[in-house]
Amino acid sequence: MKLKQQFALFAVCAIGFCANAMANLTFSGTLRAPPPCTINSGANIAVNFGEMGVNTVDGVKHRKRLDYTITCTASTLPWNMYLTVTAIATSFDTSAVQSTVPDLGIKILRNNLPFVLNTKLSINPASPPELEVVPVKKSGTTLSEGNFTATAVLVAHYE
Template sequence: MKNWKQLSLLALCTVGIHATASANLSFIGTLVEPPLCTINNGNTLTIDFKEVGVNKVDGVNYRLPMNYTITCAGSTLPWEMILSVKGTATSFESSAVQTSVTDLGVQLLQNGQPFKLNTPIVINPASPPALEAVPVKRPGTTLKSGGFNAAATLLAEYQ
């Protein structure tokens, strides 16, 4: 009986070794580029707060809309677009661009909510979100009179 078990095991191993199948695979496709898009026709978007009272900076006063447009060439593919603002955030607010004044930033809002810098959001380029900008200061500080400026990059990308 011991020989019978050994013969059975040998037969199973032999069947396992010779039982193979194969198929040829072929992969084809077309690489396409996303459509060309521009923001504000390539022009700089400038938000001028004009005169800002040093005692009135509270994250509400002086709020202004960021009027921008996104224009893309036609495409038949369902591309996903992301929008981000690239810039240096203040140390006291991650959604505020650092200005030339140490304790002053320009906070960005997306549909009324803080828009964290350097963090992309998925958007529909046909109806981009409403963006606003508002001066904010470090809590507990007093601002001094003088000019200020800040810069960031509004970036729309297809994925």
């Protein structure tokens, strides 16, 4: 009789532990895309340094403001905007765009601070940072005469 009682007790306990509780889950929401933005109305931004002496490239002289605008359509969501300068950096300065001359770069500054290339910077689109550019050379090198170019892409995006 004891064995039957133990079995009955086991059966009652097993049924109690195996009982399942269930609930239905429903998920919903609305996906929104960030508002479209343009930089400089889609036009290229060109900075011409003109003629410079090979011995005057010092990271200070020839500094120029980078004039640009960011225009976005209105949005009801609180998006975070980021600015990135995408380019190949020089081997001697992570804030300088490599030019066609090996030891010459174009350093980008934001509000007088180096703007590290290929990194995103959180900005307020209503008052974007002031950007400036200045030619720089690798320390200890002598530049040769000749034309140069350097290119980068300025990207504003929301997250």
